[in-house]
Amino acid sequence: MKLYHFPISPNSRRVVAVLHHLKLECELQALDLSKGEQLQPDFLKLNPNHMIPTLVDNDFALWESNAIMQYLCSKVPGNSLWPADPKVQADISRWQFWQVGHFGSACGVFVFERVIKSAFNMGAANEQEIAKGEERFHRFAKVLEQHLSGREWLVGTAVTLADYSVGSWLALAGPAQYPMDGYPEIQRWYRNIEQLPAWKSSAL
Numbered sequence: 001m002k003l004y005h006f007p008i009s010p011n012s013r014r015v016v017a018v019l020h021h022l023k024l025e026c027e028l029q030a031l032d033l034s035k036g037e038q039l040q041p042d043f044l045k046l047n048p049n050h051m052i053p054t055l056v057d058n059d060f061a062l063w064e065s066n067a068i069m070q071y072l073c074s075k076v077p078g079n080s081l082w083p084a085d086p087k088v089q090a091d092i093s094r095w096q097f098w099q100v101g102h103f104g105s106a107c108g109v110f111v112f113e114r115v116i117k118s119a120f121n122m123g124a125a126n127e128q129e130i131a132k133g134e135e136r137f138h139r140f141a142k143v144l145e146q147h148l149s150g151r152e153w154l155v156g157t158a159v160t161l162a163d164y165s166v167g168s169w170l171a172l173a174g175p176a177q178y179p180m181d182g183y184p185e186i187q188r189w190y191r192n193i194e195q196l197p198a199w200k201s202s203a204l
């Protein structure tokens with residue numbers, strides 16, 4: 001297998017973490033998004049959205065990080081990241097969809113305005129966008145904070161794909177300056193993720 005990724009992207013880091021967690025062999029190929037390497041014709045044939053992460057497994061190309069994570073789990077029967085129970089899988093999927101639709105898109109505003117723009121020389125952060133991002137962040141961070149109260153992990157009693165999906169955004173909370181005050185449960189939970197060997201080794 002081969003995974004196209006971009007090292008600081010939470011979208012690809014969570015896939016790399018799952019590869020490590022499941023101890024799967026996979027070649028990692030970084031694409032430099034600042035140079036537009038994702039627009040090369042050969043890559044567009046794999047992913048017409050020109051986005052990382054993209055996994056290639058022989059003649060099968062798969063994009064969307066959460067789909068890739070579930071597919072990787074299907075290669076390791078009995079793994080605890082994606083347990084076979086349909087209700088547990090639905091619960092994990094719920095958080096993965098919630099990450100894409102809500103929490104990740106709120107965090108993404110801060111990452112784009114405060115990290116990507118400066119790294120890619122795209123000008124100053126837009127404060128109006130940041131204000132909109134703050135409103136969205138607080139709306140969904142409150143849900144996460146409340147859910148985590150009294151829990152070590154998002155679903156059940158062990159780390160699952162849900163934690164890697166949602167937690168991946170917290171790695172950029174410092175550089176992107178998310179408004180984290182008032183969210184002690186989220187910070188406690190992310191410290192657990194930071195201790196996971198697979199998460200540590202996914203920092204490329």
Ligand SMILES: N[C@@H](CCC(=O)N[C@@H](CS)C(=O)NCC(=O)O)C(=O)O
Binds near residue numbers: 033052
């Ligand atoms: N929902 C997608 C998001 C992927 C995504 O946004 N990738 C960004 C980098 S973080 C990208 O490749 N952007 C390059 C482009 O749009 O040209 C996933 O979870 O895989």
